[in-house]
Amino acid sequence: MPNFIDRRLNPKDKSLGNRRRFLKRAREELKRTIKEQIKAGKIADVDAEHRVPMPERGVSEPSFQPSPNSGERQYILPGNHEFSPGDRIPKPSARGGASGSGAGTGESEDDFQFVLSRDEVLDLFFEDLELPDMVKLNLKESVAFKRRRAGFATSGSPTNINVGRTMRNSYGRRIALRRPRRAELAAISEEIAKLEAEQNAGRIHQKRIEALRQELDKLERRRRRIAYVDPVDIRFNRFEPEPLPNASAVMFCLMDVSASMGEREKDLAKRFFVLLHLFLKRRYERIDIVFIRHTDEAGEVDENTFFYSKQSGGTVVSTALEEMLRIIEERYPAREWNIYAAQASDGENSAGDSDLCVSLLHRQVMRLCQYYAYVEIIDERETEIFGTTDNGTSLWRAYRTVDSEWSNFQMTRIARPSDIYPVFRKLFARQPTMQLRN
Amino acid sequence: MAKGAASNLLFHGSDWNFETLSRTYDAIETIANDELQLDVYPNQLEIISSEQMLDAYSSVGMPLMYQHWSFGKRFVFEEHLYRKGRRGLAYELVINSNPCITYLMEENTMAMQALVTAHAAFGHNHFFKNNYLFQQWTDASAILSYMEFAKKYITKCEERYGTSEVEVILDSAHALMDQGVFRYRRPPRLSSEKERERARERLEYEEQTYSDLWRTLPHSADGESTKEAAERDASERKKALNLPEENLLYFLEKTSLILEPWQRELLRIVRVIAQYFYPQRQTKVMNEGCATFVHYTIMNRLFDQGRISEGAMLEILHSHSNVVFQPSFDDPRFPGINPYALGFAMMQDIQRICTDPTPEDRDWFPEIAGSGKWRETLIDAWANHRDESFILQYLSPALIRKFRLFLLTDEAGDNYCEVGSIHNERGYETIRTALARNYDVAANQSDIQVVDVDLLGDRHLRLQHNVKNGILLDEASRDATLRHVRHLWGYDVSLAGIDAETDDVLYECSTALDPD
Structure with a gap:
């Protein structure tokens, strides 16, 4: 008699610790791989699945291995049908001669590839970023509750009785407990009546009637005992209050489309918008995007027009802000929507308009917006001049005053695609202090 | 008559329970002892689920294993294959220990459990107990307690020095696992209590015997020619270090100047495990052949005795012929x-x-x-x-x-x-x-040995690869592994490939030239 041990009930996941260590190790490698892929590829491609090889550096396990492309080997193989000594067999391909020893078994581990879903890619991409001042006040308070049907309950208020359910239960119980039906009772009393009508029939009938009466009595008592609808049958519709977070955001993309904004500037702006959008998409269930382009007058357009059609005219930035305010007023009340705005411009503005913009921002826009990002797209040559100083276009200088006053206002200059990512990081880096608005 | 035969059956149908398992075990044991004259360790049969089997796979088939990410990697990999249906799981797993532990999968049918019991609990078990390699090179009764010691020790080190500190040492040690076995010299026996004691004593001894005085001894200044002296020095220091040494892990554990005592102990653990599995690698054909022959013979005998139904026997033969x-x-x-x-x-x-x-x-x-x-x-x-x-x-x-x-x-x-x-x-x-x-x-593993090191000079560790039949090393993994050696050694390491027959130098590489 051997020693039997049933290990099936042992705690599971014995190797969970190992698995965790592996994923942690792989994660850092994967993050790096993803970052490199994103740096090299188009930023808009971020929004997709990525196939990444098992990262080499982090999780490879090197050892001294014989190289398959050197030396002389002798294989013994089974299944010779036609060869005689001295026959020569051409090697199949570059991958070392004999199809034998281990060729089929060894390598598969190295081909192991992860497919990272779009979400995982973005998670790795965004890992330590957070939305600035993300806790909008009414988001924090977790707002309204909506009642949602959630199955059935055995208790509740009478208005919520689910009749169908209740009657089904009652029917089942009546069948199971053999509650006499009305028809059965009727049949017996009818028979009694019939027998009584033939009163003269004598003692035999009398006995029979007595028996039937007893039977009837028994059935009636049984009927009384087994209720038609018993409290145990009753089912109520169950509702669960579900918090309705303020999970909708609207993103305003504002862009100067006057002649001074060329292909390069628009391209940079687009990437910037894409990143902001991606980021919001992860935080909010529903995101609306509003594209507002402006020259000396502003209008809401669709995405394609926004990026690809040309318009001539001067530049009056305040028109875009006014248009945005109008749309907010009309469709996106700030109580229900988290409002984000991203503005891209080359910094040109008609004389005197910058002050108007600033006062619009101060008085209205910034009070409504969760976050306002302004990027000024400048020439590469200008980076050295403007890189760090406060000098610059009138719009830039005017916006500096807003920047100093509102913590949810961010502004940066970008000159080439590689600037976008750092900007993005800076824009979304965790805010040191949170300013509550009133 | 038919009824009489039926009552003789050990089990009916495919479901198993502990009663049928033990009845079948007893029947198998009788045949194994009386007819095949097998000599086995006491058996311990453990029923496990498929997930536990995957666990066991990834921790190189040991019931107790320290934690390391590479086992997690293996788990993810095996699980990936298993979930995709590309690979089935083994029906059993057997551990060379005393008592001999055999894992049986709960999914197996009763017929399979019978087959697996005969195969592992008697075939492999007999081989483990009687083969000279296992007898000389492994210690079945000590391995489980040694693994327990290893696991605890490594956990303790992780708590004390940090997981990543332990991990880098284990990474490097794992890279040299193939070079961490004595192929010709017989390793000493081990037992866990003594082991722990020795680790502690070693530490104490080193602390006690440290003496700064040795450093101040004057060098003997003889009038010998410098070349001769250098040669004599070289041969003397090789002798002192027992060079050449085939067991790189052993050499690093004993000689490396930068390792802390606990790091040496980690190398020792990895080395002991590598050595424990070395006989299994040398006896794959015999071990499996023995187990298969035993199960085939026993199952047929049981069938002849009318103790296994035809249906069950067909199932057994089916998996036997697959195997x-x-x-x-x-x-x-x-x-x-x-x-x-x-x-x-x-x-x-x-x-x-x-x-x-x-x-x-x-x-x-x-x-x-x-x-x-x-x-x-x-x-x-x-x-x-x-x-x-x-x-x-x-x-x-x-x-x-x-x-x-x-x-x-x-x-x-x-x-x-x-x-x-x-x-x-x-x-x-x-x-x-x-x-x-x-x-x-x-003969098939690359023969890499420590040939020379000048501990008093630049401490450059010289390894030599004796190239047989012109089979070189894969360069990428060679360089990566060499970096691991350097990590454990602390100073530069070079590897020279010398043709075993002609003594020609085929290649040379060194971590000194390596920017990494």
Whole structure:
């Protein structure tokens, strides 16, 4: 008699610790791989699945291995049908001669590839970023509750009785407990009546009637005992209050489309918008995007027009802000929507308009917006001049005053695609202090 | 009559319970002891689920194992294959320990459990207990407590020095696992309590005996010629360090100047585990052959006794023939020679030679042919051989013909392979020798040894790769592994490939030139 041990009930996941260590190790490698892929590829491609090889550096396990492309080997193989000594067999391909020893078994581990879903890619991409001042006040308070049907309950208020359910239960119980039906009772009393009508029939009938009466009595008592609808049958519709977070955001993309904004500037702006959008998409269930382009007058357009059609005219930035305010007023009340705005411009503005913009921002826009990002797209040559100083276009200088006053206002200059990512990081880096608005 | 036969059955249907398991075990044990004269460790049969089997897989089949990410990687990989249905799980897993632990999968049918019990709890068990390699090189009764010690020790180190500190040492040690075994010298026995004691004593001794005075001893200044002196120094220090040394992990553990005592202990643990598994690698064919032969014989005997139903026997034969299936070399399923198939066929062949020899057998195997003592012959072979010597001694011409074996020579430079010998009179000997050599683990692993180091000079560690048949190392993994050696050694390391026959230097590489 051997020693039997049933290990099936042992705690599971014995190797969970190992698995965790592996994923942690792989994660850092994967993050790096993803970052490199994103740096090299188009930023808009971020929004997709990525196939990444098992990262080499982090999780490879090197050892001294014989190289398959050197030396002389002798294989013994089974299944010779036609060869005689001295026959020569051409090697199949570059991958070392004999199809034998281990060729089929060894390598598969190295081909192991992860497919990272779009979400995982973005998670790795965004890992330590957070939305600035993300806790909008009414988001924090977790707002309204909506009642949602959630199955059935055995208790509740009478208005919520689910009749169908209740009657089904009652029917089942009546069948199971053999509650006499009305028809059965009727049949017996009818028979009694019939027998009584033939009163003269004598003692035999009398006995029979007595028996039937007893039977009837028994059935009636049984009927009384087994209720038609018993409290145990009753089912109520169950509702669960579900918090309705303020999970909708609207993103305003504002862009100067006057002649001074060329292909390069628009391209940079687009990437910037894409990143902001991606980021919001992860935080909010529903995101609306509003594209507002402006020259000396502003209008809401669709995405394609926004990026690809040309318009001539001067530049009056305040028109875009006014248009945005109008749309907010009309469709996106700030109580229900988290409002984000991203503005891209080359910094040109008609004389005197910058002050108007600033006062619009101060008085209205910034009070409504969760976050306002302004990027000024400048020439590469200008980076050295403007890189760090406060000098610059009138719009830039005017916006500096807003920047100093509102913590949810961010502004940066970008000159080439590689600037976008750092900007993005800076824009979304965790805010040191949170300013509550009133 | 039919009823009488039915009541004799050990089990009905495919479900199992502990009662049928133990009844079947007893029946198998009787046959194993009385008819096959097997000699086994006490058995411990453990029922596990498929997930636990995956766990066991990824921790190299040990019931207790320290934590390391590479086991997690293996788990993810195995699970990936298993979930996709690309690979099934083994029906059992057996551990060379005393008592001998056999894992049975809960999904197995009762017929499979019977097969697996015979295969692992008697076949493998007998082999573990009696084969000379296992007897000399592993200590079945100590391994479990040693693993427990190792696991605890490593956990303690992680708590004390941090997980990542421990991890980098283990990473490096794992890279050298293949070079962490004594191939020729017999390693000392171990036991866990003594082990712990020794670790502590070693530490104390080192602390006590440290003396700064040694440093101040004056050097003897003789008038010898410098070259002669250098040579003498070199040979002296090699002698002092026992060089050349084939066991890199052992050398680093004992000699490295930068390792803390606990880091040395980690190397020791990895080395001990590598050494523990080394006999298994040298006896794959014999071990599986022995287990397969035992289960086949026992199951047939049970069937003959009317204790297994025909249905169950068919199931058993079905999995048996799957296990010993040997596809031809040109079959897409060909994974190399199946050790189960070869081992089983050779052992059956020995049985045949003993009981029903042909004139050819009498010619080739005069000592055993027709002796009728196949049990004794097999038991003797199981005890005293490893794959290489077993094949060299017992592979018969009949079997070479049956497998239609042929020899293929593969020269890396050529764009063809040449057929050397086939299954004919002239080819038998060559094929037998070549096949045996293919199973010589020590000959097939790259032979890398520590040859020199000047501890008082630049402490440059010199390794030498004795290149056989011109087989070099894969460069990327070679350089990566060398970096691991450097990490453990702390100073520069170089590796020279020397042709074993001509003494030509084929390549040289060093971590000193390496920017990384």
